[in-house]
Amino acid sequence: MATDYAGAVRSGTAAAGRLQRELGIRDLIEVHGGCVDIFDAIRMLDVPLMLRPLKGLLGAYLSAPVPGILVTTERPMSIQRFTAAHELGHCILQHEPSLDDESVLRRMPNSPEPSGKFQEAEADAFAVALMIPKWLIAAHCRRQDWTTADLAHPHIAYQLSLRMGASYEATCRTFERYRLLPGPTVRRLIDAQPRVMKSALLRDYKPVNYRGDVWHLTERDAGSRIDGSRNDTFVLSLKEHGASGFVWDFNDLVSSGFAIVCDVRESADPNTVGGTAIRRVTAVSDDIPRGTVALEERRPWLPSQPLSQISLDVDLSGPEQSGLSRAERRHLLQVV
Numbered sequence: 001m002a003t004d005y006a007g008a009v010r011s012g013t014a015a016a017g018r019l020q021r022e023l024g025i026r027d028l029i030e031v032h033g034g035c036v037d038i039f040d041a042i043r044m045l046d047v048p049l050m051l052r053p054l055k056g057l058l059g060a061y062l063s064a065p066v067p068g069i070l071v072t073t074e075r076p077m078s079i080q081r082f083t084a085a086h087e088l089g090h091c092i093l094q095h096e097p098s099l100d101d102e103s104v105l106r107r108m109p110n111s112p113e114p115s116g117k118f119q120e121a122e123a124d125a126f127a128v129a130l131m132i133p134k135w136l137i138a139a140h141c142r143r144q145d146w147t148t149a150d151l152a153h154p155h156i157a158y159q160l161s162l163r164m165g166a167s168y169e170a171t172c173r174t175f176e177r178y179r180l181l182p183g184p185t186v187r188r189l190i191d192a193q194p195r196v197m198k199s200a201l202l203r204d205y206k207p208v209n210y211r212g213d214v215w216h217l218t219e220r221d222a223g224s225r226i227d228g229s230r231n232d233t234f235v236l237s238l239k240e241h242g243a244s245g246f247v248w249d250f251n252d253l254v255s256s257g258f259a260i261v262c263d264v265r266e267s268a269d270p271n272t273v274g275g276t277a278i279r280r281v282t283a284v285s286d287d288i289p290r291g292t293v294a295l296e297e298r299r300p301w302l303p304s305q306p307l308s309q310i311s312l313d314v315d316l317s318g319p320e321q322s323g324l325s326r327a328e329r330r331h332l333l334q335v336v
Contacts, residue, residue, distance in 0.1 A: 002122055005118060008119075008121035009122075009125040011093070012093065012122040012124065012125030012126035012127075012128075013126070015089070015093055016089075016125075016127075016128075016130040017129065019130065023041055025041070026133075026136075029139065030139050032224070033139075033143060033163070033223065034224060034226070034313075035136075035163065035164050035225075036136065038088065038131065038165075039325035039326065039327040039328070040327035041130075042069065042084060042325070042327075043328050047069060047088065048069070049068065049324075049328070050068070051073050051080075051323060052070060052072065053074050053322065054070065054071075054073075054074065057070075057100060058102065058104055059072060059083035059086065061087045061090035061091055061095065062097050069084065069087040069088065071084050071320070073322050076319055077165070077229050078161075078166055081131060081166070082105075082127055082170060085127035085130050085131050086124060086127040088130070089122065089125075089126030090119065090123050092126065095119040095122070096119065098120070100120075104124070128170070131164070131165065131170075132164055132166050132171060132174045137164070137174070137180070141160075143221075143224075145220065148181070151175055152185050154189055154192035154196075155197045155216075157172055157175075162213055172190050173186065198213070198233075201216055202233065202282065205233075205261055207231075207233060211231060212231030212232045213228060213229065215235065216235050217234055218237050218238065219310060221310075222310040222312070223310075223311060223312075225313040225315075226313065226315070226316075228315070229316060230285055230288055232285065232316055234283045235280065236280070237279075238295070238297070239277075239308075240276065240277045240278070241276055241297070242277055243276075245299040246299055246308075247298070247300065249295065249303075252293055252295065253293055256289050258285055258286055258293075259283065259284050259285075261283065261284055263279075264280050265277045265279055265280070266278045266280060285316050289316045290314065290316070291314065291315075292312070293312045294310070294311045295311070
């Protein structure tokens with residue numbers, strides 16, 4: 001057990017790195033994109049986990065009769081993920097049992113725990129390093145062609161947080177932790193309102209509420225894993241070569257459980273007539289979309305010869321519900 005805050009951060013971070021290497025997490029994500037699947041990591045480690053509508057708690061780590069984890073069903077998926085990572089940290093680092101409330105989300109650095117121990121700081125560092133490692137930020141930035149300077153823009157930071165499966169605030173705080181952005185810039189990012197970013201992306205479309213996230217997807221997301229929630233919205237911005245007769249076919253998007261609520265074309269270059277357009281489609285989940293969504297840009301009279309193709313591995317069945325995690329249920333179904 002660490003005896004000071006700096007030692008706790010080093011210990012938790014090192015343990016998360018070892019686990020990522022042991023489970024091959026980095027190799028998988030750098031090929032397919034997406035976020036660190038905390039619940040699947042817990043499954044692979046064979047650590048018992050149950051989800052329950054906990055009152056006053058986000059999660060708990062219990063050491064007897066066997067080590068196990070509890071996570072609430074009463075919070076958004078990003079909070080569930082961080083809580084599960086924090087509790088897994090307690091388990092991996094062989095801590096004493098812990099009941100974790102909202103303080104997990106607002107813990108102040110360098111603050112000693114009432115017990116004089118640093119197991120909560122150690123578990124926090126483990127959770128951050130496991131969920132939001134620096135290499136994962138770099139991988140998403142390479143895919144999207146974002147620079148470090150781009151991260152200072154709230155809408156970029158927000159889209160990065162979605163792809164990493166973390167809350168917007170937690171993602172912004174890691175920029176300062178990894179010295180990617182200075183403190184004042186990070187504080188300005190945190191002060192930005194995600195609802196404003198969502199509204200700007202949705203433009204004239206007004207959802208019933210703004211609790212769901214809004215994903216802005218482009219060709220750079222091709223082949224990615226999109227792990228979201230039931231009330232999330234997609235805004236797809238795709239280059240379309242309509243002047244040559246090629247148009248995007250979104251039939252598979254609809255058959256996969258989405259409803260298209262807005263479909264417009266915008267000129268990619270306002271100074272050019274008849275050039276490439278941007279097809280901007282806004283889609284909401286009409287069901288619970290899961291599986292591969294395939295999109296093709298093709299001439300309607302030559303459907304077998306697409307000019308461009310994009311596939312997305314989509315799961316919008318979050319947040320986690322009571323009982324076993326989705327990762328555990330999927331594994332049990334495969335075994336059967």
